[in-house]
Amino acid sequence: MKLHMVDLGTQYQKIKQEIDTSIQEVLDSSIFIGGPVVNAFKNHLETYLNVKHVIPCANGTDALQIALMALDLQPGDEVILPAFTYVATAEVIALLRLVPIMVDVNPDDFNVNLDEIRKNIGPKTKAIVPVHLFGQSSQMEEIMSIAKEYNLFVVEDNAQAIGSDYYFADGRVQKAGTIGDIGCTSFFPSKNLGCYGDGGALFTNDDRLADQIRMIANHGQGSVRYYHDVVGVNSRLDAIQAAILNVKLKHLDSYAKARKSVADFYDSAFKEMSMIVTPYRNQHSNHVFHQYTMRITNGRRDVLKAYLDSVGIPNAIYYPVPLYEQKAYNSFKGSVQQLAVTELLCKEVLSLPMHTELTHEMMDFIVNHVKGFLAS
Numbered sequence: 001m002k003l004h005m006v007d008l009g010t011q012y013q014k015i016k017q018e019i020d021t022s023i024q025e026v027l028d029s030s031i032f033i034g035g036p037v038v039n040a041f042k043n044h045l046e047t048y049l050n051v052k053h054v055i056p057c058a059n060g061t062d063a064l065q066i067a068l069m070a071l072d073l074q075p076g077d078e079v080i081l082p083a084f085t086y087v088a089t090a091e092v093i094a095l096l097r098l099v100p101i102m103v104d105v106n107p108d109d110f111n112v113n114l115d116e117i118r119k120n121i122g123p124k125t126k127a128i129v130p131v132h133l134f135g136q137s138s139q140m141e142e143i144m145s146i147a148k149e150y151n152l153f154v155v156e157d158n159a160q161a162i163g164s165d166y167y168f169a170d171g172r173v174q175k176a177g178t179i180g181d182i183g184c185t186s187f188f189p190s191k192n193l194g195c196y197g198d199g200g201a202l203f204t205n206d207d208r209l210a211d212q213i214r215m216i217a218n219h220g221q222g223s224v225r226y227y228h229d230v231v232g233v234n235s236r237l238d239a240i241q242a243a244i245l246n247v248k249l250k251h252l253d254s255y256a257k258a259r260k261s262v263a264d265f266y267d268s269a270f271k272e273m274s275m276i277v278t279p280y281r282n283q284h285s286n287h288v289f290h291q292y293t294m295r296i297t298n299g300r301r302d303v304l305k306a307y308l309d310s311v312g313i314p315n316a317i318y319y320p321v322p323l324y325e326q327k328a329y330n331s332f333k334g335s336v337q338q339l340a341v342t343e344l345l346c347k348e349v350l351s352l353p354m355h356t357e358l359t360h361e362m363m364d365f366i367v368n369h370v371k372g373f374l375a376s
């Protein structure tokens with residue numbers, strides 16, 4: 001049986017006609033940068049997310065960098081982020097000569113911990129970057145009130161949770177990524193809303209920030225061409241990627257359903273296995289399962305991984321090393337000796353194949369091998 005961590009080939013075959021037509025329209029128009037197709041995608045995504053401004057860009061890492069540039073921070077300003085995340089979140093902070101303050105996460109949903117945020121706020125703290133890891137939102141309502149209390153910006157790294165709903169205590173519902181000052185996402189092919197190359201976007205409800213973001217993403221150029229008001233970057237979503245995203249956005253909710261049914265299947269198969277902690281589903285958001293990441297608590301994560309590799313079952317460790325233990329980020333370790341939850345998760349997490357094209361036969365094969373090995 002041929003298994004994949006993510007199966008974009010089979011998914012494409014099912015929407016081939018729509019995708020090919022959409023790409024062909026771009027080829028026929030020969031408008032490859034900007035233009036009506038990119039604009040249509042921007043509008044569709046604004047409607048889907050119910051957010052005032054979507055600004056497409058070249059990738060998710062750029063989105064994070066542009067977001068931080070738009071906040072006009074000064075070198076040496078501190079930005080709080082979870083230590084258990086993909087490197088991109090810390091990278092852009094360090095690149096801008098800001099100081100990443102890496103804090104611990106919750107043992108249940110793996111998202112940034114509120115007490116740890118509070119503990120690490122100091123006179124130089126200017127922003128918090130919560131990461132909605134593996135497909136469910138951080139505690140945004142509480143994070144926004146901490147930010148208000150200390151006058152901090154909030155930039156959501158929503159690369160893994162696009163489409164997830166956030167439930168406020170008063171019953172209001174808002175899409176993840178649209179709650180902070182700025183939200184960022186990635187359209188990397190394997191993300192929940194992925195294109196067939198690189199892509200990303202920023203979201204904001206703030207008109208002034210939206211203008212700033214648009215300007216920074218376009219070489220710092222304001223409304224008059226060849227006049228540059230700030231130092232910017234070149235970061236664009238191209239029209240062919242937008243054409244693909246226009247099709248895939250229509251399928252995003254059904255894809256989320258397919259992912260959730262895979263998660264439900266895995267969950268029920270592992271119910272009796274005391275050494276497997278299946279993904280916790282927090283109360284304040286719905287999980288769109290970018291990853292199905294379980295914890296193997298009996299110390300056998302690495303041998304299980306080796307076994308799955310040997311029988312051809314794809315699997316991955318997201319993430320094997322706390323950010324502050326990465327060579328490039330060692331100098332930012334500061335007073336942090338060890339973040340207990342982050343350290344534990346790096347030793348225990350294992351992600352199984354998660355995508356829209358898994359059949360019952362495939363899932364049976366996967367869970368039987370996992371259970372058989374751990375029971376032996």
Ligand SMILES: *Cc1c(COP(=O)(O)O)cnc(C)c1O
Binds near residue numbers: 061085131
């Ligand atoms: C994928 C990802 C990014 C970066 O997106 P790219 O499009 O690959 O630059 C940033 N943060 C998180 C959490 C991600 O998963």
